[in-house]
Amino acid sequence: MRSTTRYGFIVALVAAAVMALAPAAMAQQSSVDGYGGAGGAPQAQVTAAPTAEAPQGSLPFSGLDLALVASGGLVLILAGAALARLVPRKETL
Secondary structure (H helix, E strand, O other): OHHHHHHHHHHHHHHHHHHHHHHHHHOOOOHHHHHOOOOOOOOOOOOOOOOOOOOOOOOOOOOOOHHHHHHHHHHHHHHHHHHHHHOOOOOOO
């Protein structure tokens, strides 16, 4: 019981340190220094690019294979179920 409390305290301490130090780590360099100062000249006129009409009733193909995502989700669900069966249950008093 005591080691569990100590472990929880250490995890909370590390999480607090990460949250406290993250803003300082992100502010090491301003964007002006990081990107070199002055920007380019604005463009005189912006024209819209021609768009190709998509056929009605179909969704655009994004390149992501739905079967791969579904099988990955199934593997994660099965792994969770297997872990739940392997871990012994604690009896409450």
